Amino acid sequence: MTSPTASGLVVARVTERIDDLVVEIREVIQRGLPPELTAHLVGELLVPVLGTPDLLTAEQREGDPDNYRQHVLHAEPDGSFSIVALVWLPGQQTQIHDHVSWCVTGVYEGQERERRYRLMTDGRTSRLIPAEDVVNPPGAIAAFAPPGDIHRVCNSCSAKAISIHVYGADIVRLGTSIRRTYCPPEGER
Template sequence: MDTSDWLVTQVGECLPCDAPRDDEFPASPYRLYRFLTDVEDILRDRPEDEARLAAIRPLVRRLLVSSDWLQGEYRAPDPQTGWSVVILYDEPDFPLTVQMVAWLPGKVSPIHNHGTWGVVAVVSGEEKNTLWKRSPTPEFPDRIESVGDRIFLPGEIISFLPDAIHCIEAMGEEPTITFNLYGVTDYQRRFEFNPRDRTAHLF
């Protein structure tokens, strides 16, 4: 299992980040409620998204290392849509949402940003991220261009700045399962992009 951490920026860079080793964490269980409280403290004390993500990534890794129950906390993907979402925690006025997401092999998402910071940990399977950046022209202010792609494997953690643009494809022969953590979405900043038409609309 890989233990690499990454930061995806608004211009499609995929930057390696320092990641703790599994044996650096305490042996005691790290409960979901403690994780949520620790993340809430980070959000209160660190206003900058990049600093928040740097502090949250190790907590996500510690939770996944400590909480074996998370490995099976997902729903089989819907054969019609090709994906499923299990909400692990979502409370009104709480500044984050925690999900387990499953994708059938070959399923591809729309090209989008999230309008908030996000952290995605690959639990099983393989996930290809194709990364994009805005490349506006006077005629097409929502034009984007592909920067490249990267396949993420189990154990890798990918963090996203709010305006990072990507699409994902589940690779391999088994469903791809991910642990997803998102901040409060600004729906006026969340878009789905169409590179062929060079347009974007709220997503």
């Protein structure tokens, strides 16, 4: 069963393993640690979950032919964190973006390619510089916190890719974890 929210996102029925993960993440959040450490600890909780074959329902594994699809699995009532499954069909990608909060991503199925960027400034102008290209296979985890969390993610394989994202924000209320988007640097346009 699903329930629509004010932002139009749907929070779907979740599996028992997601329910267990919610309890574990809640315990980390309640410690009140800095964002980078919180993301690291939540990432450690996500690693074993990525090997769970029945983690998602059939509905939560569905993609969209027009854009990657976001399935909200949980939004904590106090707004402190959300869990989302992103389903990527071949070739789908995000814009270059940063985030409103700390974030942990884990590849559940398929493979994602990520390009990370640094924002360089001379005090008057700013520009993006590609910093690192990473290929994330199943089980790969990334944990980060703003600032300095600028990247683009895409499904670079020929099959569907699914990743689990935990954000330190209420994605149902916000509608997205993206704080702002960036124009691609020269040569990537």
